[in-house]
Structures are given as C-alpha cells and as structure tokens.
Amino acid sequence: MNFFKTFKHDTWVKPYIKQYKGLLITALTLGLLTSFCAGALMFTSGYTIDKAATHPVNILLIYVPILLTRAFGIGRPVFKYVERLKSHNWVLRVTSDLRTRLYKTLESDASFFNEHHKTGDIMGLLSEDISHLQNLYLRTIFPAVIGYLLTIIGSLALGIFNPAFGFFVFLLLFIEVFLVPLFSVSIESARRAYQKEVKSDLYVQLTDNILGVDDWIISGRKDDFRNLTSENIHNLDQSQLKSKAFRRNRDFGLQLIFAALAICFLIFTNLTMTNGQEQANFVSAVVLAIFPLSDAIIPVSQGFEEWPLYKDSIQRLNTIKPVKSNLPAQIDLAPNDFKSLTLNNVSFEYDTDSPILIKNFSQTIHKGEKLALLGPSGIGKTTVLQLILGDLTPTAGQIKINDYDIAQVQEHRQKLFSVLNQKPFLFNTTLMNNVRLGNEGKSDVEVKQALERVGLKDLVESLPDKYNTLVGENGSRFSGGEQERIALARILLQDAPIVLLDEPTVGLDPITENDLLETFFSVLKDKTIIWVTHHLQGVNHVDKVVFMNSEEIEMQGAPKDLYQSNKHFKELYQMDQGL
Known part of the structure; x- marks a missing residue:
C-alpha cells in the first residue's frame, strides 16, 4: 500500500x-x-x-x-x-x-x-x-x-x-x-x-x-x-x-x-x-x-x-516545487549602455517581526564612479549589495539601472554585475578552468592575460604545471590574497560594467591588503565599483564614501573633502592609518 x-x-x-x-x-x-x-x-x-x-x-x-x-x-x-x-x-x-x-x-x-x-x-x-x-x-x-x-x-x-x-x-x-x-x-x-x-x-x-x-x-x-x-x-x-x-x-x-x-x-x-x-x-x-x-x-x-x-x-x-517567477517583463541592457545606478528611498526588513534593517537609503552612482560603503557590522551593508543585485526585494523604495527597475534585468544581470566577496570559491580543477569560469568563451591567451593583469603571471609560471596547476579543494593551493587575485581575474574576463566588492580583503595582513587594493582599483579603473568595507584602508581610491548607521547615513562625500571638513572622519582615518 x-x-x-x-x-x-x-x-x-x-x-x-x-x-x-x-x-x-x-x-x-x-x-x-x-x-x-x-x-x-x-x-x-x-x-x-x-x-x-x-x-x-x-x-x-x-x-x-x-x-x-x-x-x-x-x-x-x-x-x-x-x-x-x-x-x-x-x-x-x-x-x-x-x-x-x-x-x-x-x-x-x-x-x-x-x-x-x-x-x-x-x-x-x-x-x-x-x-x-x-x-x-x-x-x-x-x-x-x-x-x-x-x-x-x-x-x-x-x-x-x-x-x-x-x-x-x-x-x-x-x-x-x-x-x-x-x-x-x-x-x-x-x-x-x-x-x-x-x-x-x-x-x-x-x-x-x-x-x-x-x-x-x-x-x-x-x-x-x-x-x-x-x-x-x-x-x-x-x-x-x-x-x-x-x-x-x-x-x-x-x-x-x-x-x-x-x-x-x-x-x-x-x-x-x-x-x-x-x-x-x-x-x-x-x-x-x-x-x-x-x-x-x-x-x-x-x-x-x-x-x-x-x-x-x-x-x-x-516536495520540491519551482517558485513561480514574479519578475516583470525582462530587458537585455547592453553593458556599454549602462549610465547610472539609483537607489531611491530604499527600505528593507526581512519580515514584519524583525526590525527595519535599511531605512530610506538613497544613492546615485554614475558610470565609472567608485563608492565605498562603511558602517558597523550588521548594519546592512551587504544587504545593500543583495538589493542592488536583485537577490532581495526592497520593502519600500526603488532601485533602478538607467531608467529600468532592477527586477527587469534579472535574466541578463551577469552582463551587468560582477561580485567579489570575502571568500571567493575556487573549484578543485586547474587554474585555467577556474579563471575561465568568468567567461567560458575566452581563449587561453585571454585567460593568461587576465592572470598577468592581476599580478599572478610570475607565480603561475614558476609552478611545475603552470596554468594547469590544480588549485586544490576550495583553493587550498593558494594563499588568501592569491585566491582573491584569481577571483579578480574571473571578473576581468566577465567584463561587466558594475563590480560589487564585499569586504574582499577581510582577514588579510595590512601589507597584503594594501597591495591587493592597489591591484583592484588599478585593473578596474574603468569600472563602476561599489565597495563594502569595514575600515578606511585604501579609501583614497574611491570617489565617494558613505557611512551608514542604524538610523540614517551619518556622513558622505569625497574622502579628501571629508578629511578637511569632518572631524570624525579625520579621527577615524588617522586611527586606521596608525597616525
């Protein structure tokens, strides 16, 4: 029976x-x-x-x-x-x-x-x-x-x-x-x-x-x-x-x-x-x-x-059933047509019983601009990135790319967004295969060029198997900084106009972190960057800094201007630099 x-x-x-x-x-x-x-x-x-x-x-x-x-x-x-x-x-x-x-x-x-x-x-x-x-x-x-x-x-x-x-x-x-x-x-x-x-x-x-x-x-x-x-x-x-x-x-x-x-x-x-x-x-x-x-x-x-x-x-x-898609009609926005990303009075809460995580957050990021998002842990910085990607839906407000709601580009969002987080996952296959994950249509020459741009050419060519080196389980063959550079090479192959950096240097020593940030902003100089970070190391690379707290945006502006006009920012910067 x-x-x-x-x-x-x-x-x-x-x-x-x-x-x-x-x-x-x-x-x-x-x-x-x-x-x-x-x-x-x-x-x-x-x-x-x-x-x-x-x-x-x-x-x-x-x-x-x-x-x-x-x-x-x-x-x-x-x-x-x-x-x-x-x-x-x-x-x-x-x-x-x-x-x-x-x-x-x-x-x-x-x-x-x-x-x-x-x-x-x-x-x-x-x-x-x-x-x-x-x-x-x-x-x-x-x-x-x-x-x-x-x-x-x-x-x-x-x-x-x-x-x-x-x-x-x-x-x-x-x-x-x-x-x-x-x-x-x-x-x-x-x-x-x-x-x-x-x-x-x-x-x-x-x-x-x-x-x-x-x-x-x-x-x-x-x-x-x-x-x-x-x-x-x-x-x-x-x-x-x-x-x-x-x-x-x-x-x-x-x-x-x-x-x-x-x-x-x-x-x-x-x-x-x-x-x-x-x-x-x-x-x-x-x-x-x-x-x-x-x-x-x-x-x-x-x-x-x-x-x-x-x-x-x-x-x-x-018991596994597909969730019915509630996405609106989709458009295929060409990467070169990207002009601006706008967050207009965005609020978000996970459910009605939880406190509001983000409240009336507004920003406009134009093509090529670099934005740093700072604030205490748990304040919702990573959630902002998830909202921008469309993984989460705002409780209130709108997120638009050009004049389109972010929900309208979900089927083709890989053409518009690249993401680099704290611990990029590397598969237990060759270095060449791991980098090519960013764009499988790229040739071996283009993969090697990407690795050279992120500063890994000499290291890779010194290995016995060179570009066919197995990276090990979850990238264990390479250090944390090297893993981030490999993931950055993926982003270069993907060639999306917007790059989201979610604390990619957390846990690294200051020297490695500084070198890595120099590499990030050098090879991504023509990209639009939204960077979530927990301190001010490397903040001189961005056009605008936004400090979030539980109620509102505490301060925002160009790093140089804030250093001159905002005493709190100056204290935080000097503390972070050990001055």
Missing part, C-alpha cells in the same frame, strides 16, 4: 520510465536473454555429459549439443555485457534529466535560497536522493521485473508439461520473489529509519566537533571530544550488524528454498522422465538448468530491502 501511495502523485520516477520505455524494454529483454543463456548453458552441458555416457549411435547427437553449449556459453556474457551497457545508459540518461530538472527547479528559486532550503538539504537532494533513484532502477526495478518475468515464464512452461508441478514451482518462486522481499521490507524498515536518525544526530555532533575543535582543545577536554560521538557510533554499528546478520540469514533461507526446488525437480524428472534412455538423458540437464536462475531471483529481496531509503528520497523530491 505504501508503495502505490508513494507513486500515486509521483513526478520524479514514473515520467522517465515512460519517456525511455524503449531503452528500458531493451535492457529487460537482454536481462531475460542472459538468464535464458545461463540456464540453457547448464542444460546443454548436462545433456552433453549424459549423452556422451550412453555411446550415441551418431556423433552428430553429441556435436550439436557441444555447439549449443559453446553458443550459450558465449551468449551469456555477451548479453550480460550489453544489458549492463543498456541499463546503465538508461539510468544515466534518467539521472541526467533528474539532475537538470533539480538544478532548474532550485535555480528558479535562487533569489530565495536561504528562505526555502538549507544548504544541507540541497546537498542531500543532489547527492543522496538522486543516487537513491539511480539505485532504485539498478538494484530494485530491474532485478524485480526480471525475477517476476522468469517466475511467470518458467511456471507457464512447466505448466504446459505438467500443470500441477508448474503451479507448485510457481508457489516456491512466489515465496522467493514476493513474500520474502515483503518480509525483508517489514523487518528492515524500522531498522533503516533508526539508522538514519542516528546518522543524522551523528552528523550534527561531528559538525559541532569540527567547527568547535579549537575550543575543545583550549578547554583541555580532549577525552570528552573523542567520547562525544562514541555512543551514537556504537548504536549505529550494532544496528548495522543486525542488518548484516538478517541479510545473511535471509539469503541462506533463499538458498535453502532453491535447494528444495532442485530436489523437487530431481524427484519430478526421475518420476516422469525415466521411461527410456532418451528421456533419462534429460534428468540432470533439467535439474542443472534451474541453478543459474538463483542469480536472478535472490537479488529481488536485496533490492526490496532498500525500499525505505528510496521512498524517503522520492517523497522529498516530490
């Missing part, structure tokens, strides 16, 4: 079975042919041995079975290999479509990512749930369908010869392919649910431990750190050991049923096929033919056992 209920309103499994039904039927047919060749190989082998022992009158009576034995011996691995190719091709096509669909579903919700999904949920969807659907096809659907077809075909074939014995064999196989799998699901469902709960708690504990390892060490509680997860690990191990023992005993019971089936075949053939020498030659052949079928029948229970995992994944995927 749970099985049919799960698929009643499913849109993540059934549609793809229908879409690729031709390839699915081919894979299932090849699976049946594999089992047929396996059984026929044993049959012809047994028949050949029996026939050779009776001194046949004509050598052809031996030669033909020998040829058939060779044919079935070759056919079994060939059909198995082709079946694997077809079934995996089918599954890879389906999972490719699933991943594409999942990406598009989540991408349509990108602006509200944090509101609707947690990062862990997305990782689970991408890795665990899609993989579970892949295993559902390979380890449950394929073996089950082939097992059911073999049971029906084999029982009908025997039923034609002897209806009573055919029905008896059907009952034994019914136990193997239906009753035992259902029993496996009922036993393992609760156990798998418990294991999943323990794993979830364990992940939380391990995350806390890893992120707080310094505090554990400083407090001198190393033993507590090691023992914190020991109970959950022990409980998980015990539950998994019980699952292994159950699978071992179940598979042994299935083998016993098959042994009973073989004995029944032996008795049946001796009772019905020993009226003459010709019939007697078929006795061992018929009995031997059923043994390879265990390879197709027993995996059915193994696949059914994992159904609780698949069910959870299917249900979770079916």
Whole structure:
C-alpha cells in the first residue's frame, strides 16, 4: 500500500520510465536473454555429459549439443555485457534529466535560497536522493521485473508439461520473489529509519566537533571530544550488524528454498522422465538448468530491502516545487549602455517581526564612479549589495539601472554585475578552468592575460604545471590574497560594467591588503565599483564614501573633502592609518 501511495502523485520516477520505455524494454529483454543463456548453458552441458555416457549411435547427437553449449556459453556474457551497457545508459540518461530538472527547479528559486532550503538539504537532494533513484532502477526495478518475468515464464512452461508441478514451482518462486522481499521490507524498515536518525544526530555532533575543535582543545577536554560521538557510533554499528546478520540469514533461507526446488525437480524428472534412455538423458540437464536462475531471483529481496531509503528520497523530491517567477517583463541592457545606478528611498526588513534593517537609503552612482560603503557590522551593508543585485526585494523604495527597475534585468544581470566577496570559491580543477569560469568563451591567451593583469603571471609560471596547476579543494593551493587575485581575474574576463566588492580583503595582513587594493582599483579603473568595507584602508581610491548607521547615513562625500571638513572622519582615518 505504501508503495502505490508513494507513486500515486509521483513526478520524479514514473515520467522517465515512460519517456525511455524503449531503452528500458531493451535492457529487460537482454536481462531475460542472459538468464535464458545461463540456464540453457547448464542444460546443454548436462545433456552433453549424459549423452556422451550412453555411446550415441551418431556423433552428430553429441556435436550439436557441444555447439549449443559453446553458443550459450558465449551468449551469456555477451548479453550480460550489453544489458549492463543498456541499463546503465538508461539510468544515466534518467539521472541526467533528474539532475537538470533539480538544478532548474532550485535555480528558479535562487533569489530565495536561504528562505526555502538549507544548504544541507540541497546537498542531500543532489547527492543522496538522486543516487537513491539511480539505485532504485539498478538494484530494485530491474532485478524485480526480471525475477517476476522468469517466475511467470518458467511456471507457464512447466505448466504446459505438467500443470500441477508448474503451479507448485510457481508457489516456491512466489515465496522467493514476493513474500520474502515483503518480509525483508517489514523487518528492515524500522531498522533503516533508526539508522538514519542516528546518522543524522551523528552528523550534527561531528559538525559541532569540527567547527568547535579549537575550543575543545583550549578547554583541555580532549577525552570528552573523542567520547562525544562514541555512543551514537556504537548504536549505529550494532544496528548495522543486525542488518548484516538478517541479510545473511535471509539469503541462506533463499538458498535453502532453491535447494528444495532442485530436489523437487530431481524427484519430478526421475518420476516422469525415466521411461527410456532418451528421456533419462534429460534428468540432470533439467535439474542443472534451474541453478543459474538463483542469480536472478535472490537479488529481488536485496533490492526490496532498500525500499525505505528510496521512498524517503522520492517523497522529498516530490516536495520540491519551482517558485513561480514574479519578475516583470525582462530587458537585455547592453553593458556599454549602462549610465547610472539609483537607489531611491530604499527600505528593507526581512519580515514584519524583525526590525527595519535599511531605512530610506538613497544613492546615485554614475558610470565609472567608485563608492565605498562603511558602517558597523550588521548594519546592512551587504544587504545593500543583495538589493542592488536583485537577490532581495526592497520593502519600500526603488532601485533602478538607467531608467529600468532592477527586477527587469534579472535574466541578463551577469552582463551587468560582477561580485567579489570575502571568500571567493575556487573549484578543485586547474587554474585555467577556474579563471575561465568568468567567461567560458575566452581563449587561453585571454585567460593568461587576465592572470598577468592581476599580478599572478610570475607565480603561475614558476609552478611545475603552470596554468594547469590544480588549485586544490576550495583553493587550498593558494594563499588568501592569491585566491582573491584569481577571483579578480574571473571578473576581468566577465567584463561587466558594475563590480560589487564585499569586504574582499577581510582577514588579510595590512601589507597584503594594501597591495591587493592597489591591484583592484588599478585593473578596474574603468569600472563602476561599489565597495563594502569595514575600515578606511585604501579609501583614497574611491570617489565617494558613505557611512551608514542604524538610523540614517551619518556622513558622505569625497574622502579628501571629508578629511578637511569632518572631524570624525579625520579621527577615524588617522586611527586606521596608525597616525
């Protein structure tokens, strides 16, 4: 009942079975042919041995079975290999479509990512749930369908010869392919649910431990750190050991049923096929033919056992719905046509219960201008950048690029905006690939020129693999300042007219920070820059400084003018410079 209920309103499994039904039927047919060749190989082998022992009158009576034995011996691995190719091709096509669909579903919700999904949920969807659907096809659907077809075909074939014995064999196989799998699901469902709960708690504990390892060490509680997860690990191990023992005993019971089936075949053939020498030659052949079928029948229970995992994944995927776009009609504004960016009395609050984060904020930034946005932590500086990008919608006020609302350029905003934040993400691939992420249409020469402009040419060419150097996980091969320069090279390739800098030098030493800021404003001198920063280092590079506080803009103007006319600014600047 749970099985049919799960698929009643499913849109993540059934549609793809229908879409690729031709390839699915081919894979299932090849699976049946594999089992047929396996059984026929044993049959012809047994028949050949029996026939050779009776001194046949004509050598052809031996030669033909020998040829058939060779044919079935070759056919079994060939059909198995082709079946694997077809079934995996089918599954890879389906999972490719699933991943594409999942990406598009989540991408349509990108602006509200944090509101609707947690990062862990997305990782689970991408890795665990899609993989579970892949295993559902390979380890449950394929073996089950082939097992059911073999049971029906084999029982009908025997039923034609002897209806009573055919029905008896059907009952034994019914136990193997239906009753035992259902029993496996009922036993393992609760156990798998418990294991999943323990794993979830364990992940939380391990995350806390890893992120707080310094505090554990400083407090001198190393033993507590090691023992914190020991109970959950022990409980998980015990539950998994019980699952292994159950699978071992179940598979042994299935083998016993098959042994009973073989004995029944032996008795049946001796009772019905020993009226003459010709019939007697078929006795061992018929009995031997059923043994390879265990390879197709027993995996059915193994696949059914994992159904609780698949069910959870299917249900979770079916809860993911694309968020309907409320964007107005979109326009494709050419980068060269950009003239100004205007924030007009913009206010923002996350919800009605939270305080207003930004209130009546107004600014106009013209093409080529450089603006620095300063203020205490939590005042909403980064939120201003998110509003400018269109990731957040103002509670009140308007944000316009030229004469268009910022919501009207969302489909093509990558042409207009580049972003460099505190920790740019670098993928574990080559340096060349990481930089080309800014614009995949750029040539190798242009990528190298971008790296040269940001001051990395000498460093890169001193490395053994030069531009094909792997950057490591999250850029671990390079220092923080070097990572920022690589990200800056991306921005140069993207060549958008507006660059948003979200505290890109935070955490760097003063010398590195100063060198990096010199590079930023040198290579981006023809760009419009909005720079969020927490102090006045490098402020001489901008045209205008805006100080925000919780109520209003505290002060704004050109750095030189503020230094001359505003005592507070002068004090902050001198303090920051160590004067």
